[in-house]
Amino acid sequence: MAVIARDGYVDIVRDKVENFHGNQLVYVGWDDHLLFSAAQAFPLPPEMPYQALVSEVMASVFGDHPEFAQIDWSTVEWVLDGVSFAPDMEKSLKDNGVGHKSLIRFKTPGLTGINGTRL
Amino acid sequence: MSDKKNTVFLIVQDNEDARPIIEAVEQDNSAVNIQYQPGLVRMEAPGRLIVNRETVEEEIGREWDVQELHLVLISLAGNVDEDEDKFELSWH
Amino acid sequence: MPAKKLNLRKRYELLTRGMGWETTYQKMDDVFPYDSFEGIKITDWDKWEDPFRLTMDAYWKFQAEKEKKLYAVIDSFAQNNGQTNLSDASYLSAIKLFITGVTPIEYAAHRGFANLGRHFRGDGARVACQMQAIDELRHQQTQVHTISHYNKHFNGLHDPFYQFDRVWYLSVPKSFAEDAMTAGPFEFITSISFAFEYVLTNLLFVPFMSGAAYNGDMATVTFGFSAQSDESRHMTLGLEIIKFMLEQHEDNLPIVQRWMDKHFWRAYRLLALVAAMQDYMLTNSPMSWKEAWDVYFVENGGALFEDLSRYGLRMPKYHELATAEAEHVSHQVWSVFCSLGNATGFHTFLPTEEKMAWLSEKYPDTFDKYYRPRFEYWAKQKEEGTFEYQKGLPQLCQICQIPMIFTEVQTDPMQISYRVTEHGGDKYHFCSDGCKDIFEHEPEKYVQAWLPVHQIFQGNCGGPTLPEVLEWYKFAPEDSGDYIGSQDHARWQEWKGADKKVKEA
Numbered sequence: 014m015a016v017i018a019r020d021g022y023v024d025i026v027r028d029k030v031e032n033f034h035g036n037q038l039v040y041v042g043w044d045d046h047l048l049f050s051a052a053q054a055f056p057l058p059p060e061m062p063y064q065a066l067v068s069e070v071m072a073s074v075f076g077d078h079p080e081f082a083q084i085d086w087s088t089v090e091w092v093l094d095g096v097s098f099a100p101d102m103e104k105s106l107k108d109n110g111v112g113h114k115s116l117i118r119f120k121t122p123g124l125t126g127i128n129g130t131r132l
Numbered sequence: 133m134s135d136k137k138n139t140v141f142l143i144v145q146d147n148e149d150a151r152p153i154i155e156a157v158e159q160d161n162s163a164v165n166i167q168y169q170p171g172l173v174r175m176e177a178p179g180r181l182i183v184n185r186e187t188v189e190e191e192i193g194r195e196w197d198v199q200e201l202h203l204v205l206i207s208l209a210g211n212v213d214e215d216e217d218k219f220e221l222s223w224h
Numbered sequence: 225m226p227a228k229k230l231n232l233r234k235r236y237e238l239l240t241r242g243m244g245w246e247t248t249y250q251k252m253d254d255v256f257p258y259d260s261f262e263g264i265k266i267t268d269w270d271k272w273e274d275p276f277r278l279t280m281d282a283y284w285k286f287q288a289e290k291e292k293k294l295y296a297v298i299d300s301f302a303q304n305n306g307q308t309n310l311s312d313a314s315y316l317s318a319i320k321l322f323i324t325g326v327t328p329i330e331y332a333a334h335r336g337f338a339n340l341g342r343h344f345r346g347d348g349a350r351v352a353c354q355m356q357a358i359d360e361l362r363h364q365q366t367q368v369h370t371i372s373h374y375n376k377h378f379n380g381l382h383d384p385f386y387q388f389d390r391v392w393y394l395s396v397p398k399s400f401a402e403d404a405m406t407a408g409p410f411e412f413i414t415s416i417s418f419a420f421e422y423v424l425t426n427l428l429f430v431p432f433m434s435g436a437a438y439n440g441d442m443a444t445v446t447f448g449f450s451a452q453s454d455e456s457r458h459m460t461l462g463l464e465i466i467k468f469m470l471e472q473h474e475d476n477l478p479i480v481q482r483w484m485d486k487h488f489w490r491a492y493r494l495l496a497l498v499a500a501m502q503d504y505m506l507t508n509s510p511m512s513w514k515e516a517w518d519v520y521f522v523e524n525g526g527a528l529f530e531d532l533s534r535y536g537l538r539m540p541k542y543h544e545l546a547t548a549e550a551e552h553v554s555h556q557v558w559s560v561f562c563s564l565g566n567a568t569g570f571h572t573f574l575p576t577e578e579k580m581a582w583l584s585e586k587y588p589d590t591f592d593k594y595y596r597p598r599f600e601y602w603a604k605q606k607e608e609g610t611f612e613y614q615k616g617l618p619q620l621c622q623i624c625q626i627p628m629i630f631t632e633v634q635t636d637p638m639q640i641s642y643r644v645t646e647h648g649g650d651k652y653h654f655c656s657d658g659c660k661d662i663f664e665h666e667p668e669k670y671v672q673a674w675l676p677v678h679q680i681f682q683g684n685c686g687g688p689t690l691p692e693v694l695e696w697y698k699f700a701p702e703d704s705g706d707y708i709g710s711q712d713h714a715r716w717q718e719w720k721g722a723d724k725k726v727k728e729a
Contacts, residue, residue: 017262027671027678028650028675033681047640051629053617053618054681077615095644118642132597139523199278203290203453205453205456206449206452207459214276214277
């Protein structure tokens with residue numbers, strides 16, 4: 014439904030991809046690790062290899078968690094925008110289907126957070 | 133509709149100016165429950181609560197304008213019916 | 225014998241009837257151009273009646289009296305160094321959040337009601353809105369005046385209005401106020417007077433201000449209750465406007481119901497900040513958030529909506545979820561502040577053993593199970609010197625603008641609640657169905673949202689690094705971080721140490 018306003022609205026999409034200087038927004042959330050209270054937001058080039066997302070970008074934030082170093086990446090379960098997927102680590106974010114404002118969630122089987130508390 | 137009457141309440145500051153109002157409410161509302169919390173006094177009653185001008189005037193021995201209630205009022209719940217003789221709260 | 229005084233009803237009528245007139249040189253629709261586009265149908269503005277019937281002379285008299293009382297307390301508080309009687313200086317984090325997050329909303333409400341005081345067609349409604357506009361300005365001024373005393377002694381209180389327009393967590397109250405202000409007059413008044421003031425402000429001004437009294441802050445409790453006495457009048461106006469709209473035309477019901485659903489949810493989300501103030505930032509809390517929610521929303525809100533059901537109005541959508549969340553939100557909000565405490569304009573601190581015992585008692589089903597472990601883990605890390613603030617920036621909800629920290633409390637409280645929709649080829653993320661519904665009804669409005677995290681990435685907030693952003697916020701380095709070891713803490717210890725020495729002597 015259209016906005017209810019007397020004078021109408023100018024068409025401003027504040028977060029369109031063009032506003033991010035060549036980057037796109039990507040959100041990454043680590044399931045069952047609520048020590049990070051929310052998924053994290055990153056501005057990333059669409060050409061960035063998925064491997065770099067994992068070992069540089071994600072490590073820069075999630076690396077502070079003691080379980081991050083224990084992750085067996087071959088068993089990680091990935092969900093992209095609500096759908097399970099198997100990323101190709103060598104390919105870019107874009108070629109893996111990661112778009113502007115995509116949400117990537119990952120689950121790390123066997124790792125259940127600090128003392129098993131899902132933190 | 134059930135017979136259960138929902139609670140109305142009147143909350144005033146816990147100070148000297150409010151005391152005659154609290155005492156008037158206590159006299160004129162048999163079902164009132166008065167709770168003292170830090171800084172405030174909460175008066176709640178089932179369905180209806182009234183502040184009568186005459187009762188407050190008897191307490192303080194001078195004329196009292198019902199709207200003086202505003203000086204100590206903190207909060208209330210219920211529909212307000214106010215005139216020069218009373219301030220009343222009720223649910224329909 | 226003096227002429228008999230007119231009775232209250234008559235005086236109120238004289239004030240509010242016949243002051244307006246049917247215009248003839250200009251069409252009424254041109255004089256009042258904003259009160260019809262929302263679809264609300266008013267057939268007879270004379271049916272409007274303010275139950276308080278406050279006339280202008282009485283208004284000035286009582287407001288002047290309230291001011292005199294308030295300023296007497298403020299003066300004596302300052303003269304007697306009232307700040308030294310606080311329970312603890314960490315309590316001031318709540319006041320810092322109040323002056324930066326709540327006081328500017330008072331000012332926004334002033335602007336909004338001044339606008340309505342011009343644009344409603346009915347003169348009774350205009351007078352009520354004009355009085356409320358003056359009240360709201362008074363609230364803003366008295367809050368600034370009272371809290372300025374703390375600014376002489378403590379950090380983080382220096383630029384509330386500047387910060388309101390910029391800081392990541394202050395976009396939550398800012399966007400709430402601006403959502404209402406950019407709507408039409410009927411939606412604005414439903415949002416502010418009814419959803420916020422009637423249904424929810426008791427939660428802020430009653431238990432929180434009682435908490436201020438409980439923590440020795442006589443200055444805050446006095447302005448709080450002084451403001452709240454006006455608030456009672458505003459709540460009554462809110463209820464009156466709802467009844468008025470519903471009585472005027474049956475077509476108004478679905479519109480009012482949708483606004484109720486929307487603004488209840490928006491105001492409720494905003495109050496998540498107050499939940500954290502109530503449970504964590506008050507050194508001693510007289511009442512938990514959950515207890516306050518039960519008394520002031522479940523019981524009182526329930527009675528209110530039962531009363532309004534005769535017009536066909538039902539409880540706001542998702543109120544059951546809000547009640548289920550009452551056992552979680554304060555812990556979730558305080559957790560996110562603690563993990564991003566290097567980027568807040570107030571000090572954060574972990575709950576003490578004593579506080580955690582109180583939280584366990586007040587939240588027997590949730591605190592020990594879901595929240596105690598994280599505070600204990602962080603406490604251990606701080607002891608060992610390994611604690612790190614979170615390095616990334618959180619994903620935000622497009623509507624409430626709070627980091628996406630809320631969880632599926634009805635099914636799995638450790639699972640973040642993720643909701644998403646698409647509009648114009650872009651994705652939009654939400655913390656809840658309530659926020660998602662609001663977006664989907666008016667996407668053109670919310671695609672414009674100024675989300676602080678995204679603005680940092682777009683390069684609009686001083687620079688890409690945290691120190692640059694904080695400087696842009698006008699946060700001084702001493703404003704942020706742990707309370708323990710802060711300048712505020714050192715000053716407090718100095719006073720208390722001096723106190724102790726006097727007592728010992």
